[in-house]
Amino acid sequence: MGLTRRRFLQWAGATGIGAVVFNGCRVPDHEIQVQSPVQIPEDLVTGRDNYYATVIQGPSSSEGLLVRVMEGRAKKVEGNPDYPMNTGKHGLRAEALLQAAYHPDRIKTPLRRVAKGGPYRPIGWPEAIGELTRVLNEADPSRVVLATAPIRGVLADVTHRFADSYGARLIGFDPLDQTVLRAAMKRVFGQDALPDFDIARTGYLLSFGSDFLGTWLDPTHFARGYGEFRQGDGERGYLVQVDSRFSPTAAAADQWVYVTPGSEGLLAMAMIHTIVSDGLGDGAAASALTGGRGASALSAFTPSAVAERVFGETGGGAERIRKMARDFASKEHGQALAIGGGSAGAYANGLFNLTAIYALNHLVGAVDPPNGGGLVFNPPSDEPRITAAPLREWKQLIGDMRAGNVDVLLVRDANIDYGLPGSLGTREALGKVGTIVSFSSFLDETTVLADLILPGSTPLEEWGTDIPDPGPGYRTVAFQQPVINPFHGTLSFGDVLLQTGRELGFGDQLPWATMRDAVRDTARALHETGGGSVTQPTFPEFWKRALERGGWWDMNATAGAASAPPRLPTATVLPKLAGDENQYPFFLVPYEAHGIGAGGFAHLPWVQSAPDPITTVAWATWVDVNPTTARELNLHQDDIVIVGAPNGRFLEAAVYVNPATPPHVVSIPFGGGHEHFTGVAAKRGANVLDILEDSEDTETGALAWAGTRVRLTKTRNRVKLPKLEGNELAVQLPGEEVIEVQHVSR
């Protein structure tokens, strides 16, 4: 059978058809293969969610959380009802932790500068840790500084051990540190930790400058007590807010008492004078406070002598002080309690103010009273913690940097270029540091100056513990566990220290492979106590239960008694505001913004967009100006003004005409004016910290952040402040005659 042209074509055709037919019979790839996706999709398939307990620690706050996790992603943050500090509630910053974890501008991998001042190059973790080890090996430890935000719990222990083993200088940073308050606690009560305030059972609460319902210390915790204070089973509590600014706490108070900035302590001393001279309070305490001399020891503080200075133009006289003192000392409303902080401690006489304020508690038996309602002290803890250093220490360190005495600066969430007063010249000093290594998750103002960046995890991604300070009055340890896997190639600060410590050869002092191991060791010690809120026969069961509950606490482990009342000063200490009164006629009373705080949360959109409780402004920096002052300066709502300080520094911000702002006070929220720190925060608003004088509390050296005078200069510019108020047409509700509506033009 020969091969003909016709036959060849037939065979070729048959072969082609066969190929098509048999290929069609082949089992497709997707049926013989199954794919492992990169991320975990099972939870999405089932629609089920998991809740994990963890904790977030702020400089002075601690919130236990339950995080809802689906498909390996954290979806929602809720308060942990079991955790003693927040008992089921949570604050705005905790809510926005999700946005920190999934922020598009997070640093996703270690970065190293190609050359000094050059661009960054992504590197792997082995190279990053190797580079950090090399830098530390080559440096003189006495010329290495480790700067960090305040830390408590296991991470503080690891950080201390690392710094001590290596020999680096360890320093804490918080723009609005609590140095003065801590010193006052030590002086008045002999306590090393911040106290808790049993607001729930207080009858008469006198608060000096502390915006405890807004931003002061741990507002979520205090707000729980406040709810009971107002609407609990007992008689409705009475709140008096003494403040030179109309804060959210002042807005909630029964009385807001305006005082001239810096004279809070003077008012408290005059009240003490009245209580002592009228014989209203505890006689023994009065004797101790005055050195046995009675009211004569306080002759510099008679109400009539100080009233004008205290109340200034508002005109409250001596009789008003006497009435406040008598109301405070009377038992009419139940247990009285005086608290103070915030701007009251942020002048050159900050410690004087807080000493006088807290001394009031000795006179009314508010120091751990048997029926509650007073100060509650936490048991002393030998766990290391890192608190923020006062400005005085930072000035010294900046001086060392400028002199070229710092070779390596390790920075963890201590944005000193943004947070220290601009007059210190921090950026210039940082330029003299040999190598800067940052562990921040975001490119903030200090991190952009770094030579090496080892991006840390966000709180939802890491292990740790927290020993709340202030605590609930008994021994409490909260457990922080990663509720999601690291979303990017980041490693927690603690794990980096542990690995680097091993590389440097002091693994003996850091005996844990990972932070998880360190946390387990803490848990093991708690298990061995055999008591507390979680008791299980074996450690694995204890570990599981403690993580489920979010922590361990022992309500029987309470604190000892406070020390005897201190001897009060006999002479006035003045606030010493910077700037001439004629040239700079306004007191600048800045305040911690409702959400973004002192700027550390400005990168989170939910926090930025939360309107200020008083002005309803969001996403901006504004200047609160009294209407009369505005008229005198021909200022109108939304006008841009220049706020100038005596040191020559200034900022620009829009005017918010606020009838609750005193005539000689202007208030500006902290937290705006970032140059970097993600696209959410950058180039938005103005940074008040930048224009502050670098004045200190005379005793502790803490930043006197309310101790600057300013002047206002009108510009020709205007901007429409983003705010809710006045932007929506008010509509009369049918049948609700009590609501009077004034229509506004849109």
Added chain:
Amino acid sequence: MNSRVVKIAIPVVGASVLLVVAFVGWFVISAWWSNPPPVLGFGEGPEQPIAFPHTVHVSDAGLDCQFCHRTVSTDEAATIPAVAQCLFCHGFDKIDGRLSTSETAQEELAKLIADLGEPQQPINWNRVYRLPDHVQFVHAPHIQQGISCSTCHGEIGEMQVVKQVRNLKMRDCVDCHRDNGAPTDCSTCHY
């Protein structure tokens, strides 16, 4: 051609052809009614993109099946674990190599773990078990009734390479359902 040779060759070739046909027929029928006979590489488990040893994970490390096949007790599919789940334990291998010490393990893990900071890639595994499209099999009720994984999948912990050990034909399913008092309606599996 010599006729004698032809006379011998024809039955030999015929017998050979019959033998081949019989072998192919036996192979096809065996495969049809049960599993393919273990010849010529048939019956072995498919080669996988990563030589994942169940022996190490199940027998040595003692991991429960559900640790990786997370939805086997709750859903239709047991699911192959995501890469992220492998990294629960292997995430630190790149940094300190603390889990996997052998050279083979390191080589295989290198396929799994991208450099930190680089996106991970999905893995296309070759199926070992596959049922026809008209059969609906749901893992969850079987596990919930206490049927162990090894009933259908054999002693996985002893398999270096996973292979199919049970034919899972309709008769197999119906017999098992009947033995265990499970429904045998057509709509149980065909719906």
